[in-house]
Amino acid sequence: MRILDYFQPATVEEAIEDLCKSPHTTKILAGGTDLIIQLREGKLAPEYIIDLGYIAELRGIAEKDGTLVIGSMTTYTVIENDPLIRKYMPLLALAASSVGSPQIRNTGTIGGNLANAATAADSIPALLALEAKVVLTSGRGEREVAVGDLLIGSNKTNIASDEILTYIVIPLPPSFTYGTFVKLGRRKALAIARLNLGLTVNLKDNGELGKVTLAVGAVGASAYRVVQVEKLLEGQKVTSELFTAAGKLLAQVVADKLGSRPTAAYKKTISKAAFKRAIAKIGTECGRW
Template sequence: MSCSYYAPQRLEELLAILAEKKEKAKVLAGGTDLVIALQEGKLNYDNIVALHKIPELKGITMRGDTIVIGAMTTHTEVERSPIINTNALLLAQAAAAVGSPQIRNAGTLGGNICNASPAADTVPALIALDACVKIVSKGGEREMPLEDLFLGMGKTKLGGDEVIKEISFNALPDGAGSIFVKLARRNALAISRISVAAIVTSNEYVTDCRIAMGAVAPNPFRVRKAEKAWLGRTVTADNLDSCVEAAFQEISATLGQRASAIYKKRAGKALIRRALSLASGQM
């Protein structure tokens, strides 16, 4: 099946094309998943709209205490960014965990989000960072928490005439520890079986605790009951145990009785313990 190919050079041009074509068009970011699906005949679209020439969708900047990342910024750029490594280390770690060097060089942060995979590596890190996405169309723009963007596996709230322009979140404060860890079948080129992103801020007491998990539910999510279990308490092994147990109960309810539930419950509990221990400086 033949299709038309567009490569707009400005955001305004892109939005005009999408306003005209809407659901008959598919945007192409890094292409690490879409191109394969098209080649295998799993997807068919009348129009492919490539985003790689649009400068407004690229780059990593600081605006005060807010970090802003263009949706077409690659995983390699995120991984190597001094801004990210200094102010949001867990996101650099998550970007480094994506696929192979070739995939990281081509794949983009926006593409990883819009693919809406349960196992997306960067999404749990971004959710733990309380990231928001700016969504634009010819009719205007809107902003929402990243966690609210997803509607299930492979589905988002983006309209056919909309794209994500940028992702933003606050830099982590001094004293915050952060980590991204994943469990997979091998060390490289591996899809996550379970992933955990954790942020712990403490002095004598835990003042902030954020935990996000991937590859457990249809979309990555925050483990909020577990977060609350550690807030206001001292950074001790006993209090860490209470937080981990609360997380175990929460993911057990999420997993239900599926075939992989027994394995994922046990592995998830161990991975959360490791992530929180590393983020809080206990390992």
């Protein structure tokens, strides 16, 4: 590994200027919890590093025009404890609290988790269930991309080499929307997810289910929305049979996605269990089942 230069821009504009000089041989450094390991293992050999750690505008969470805007350099610890996140989208706080260890949560960023796009990344199912978008900034301007369209495979995204992921924009969920996040791993702390799941359920006055969003990770190259289950649930009266059918359908979708992979049978079983756990958590929170 031979790094020729290391930049510490103080603004996004400066970072873009630095990146424009040689985008294909430059790597962005956020918290470094993925990147430094990849550099040490020789999986990457960039000539230039741009450290986003000094750009204050990329840190923090703000409410704006019916959305929450999260700077890409915001750490899990900040997300986990932020009053706006806890009020409007506690499932993202839960996802953040499930990541690694306190040291990783103090250093690792939500932007880094998205850009690294690991199969088991914990923020991603939560962000998919919340219908989040990301803002990508380059010398050509800004573009907004839905998180689902950003992911194109394990550790692969649509972020161009001259773009920086600057913000995550999440619409505020409508009233009477409940959400949760479930992570199943080999142990309770410092575990890579065997499966992670984000679920939101909107409840109508008449007792029927309104809009449902369900996303799963670590059960395919990239996390994904499970629209088949969402459609099964939406507009239905709540019954235990309905939730059992939804869990079975999720298990089938996961099994089909994994095909002949050795983990398929195991993940089929745990996806049903994770859904059951998620729907029970939401039931306790809303007091309707």
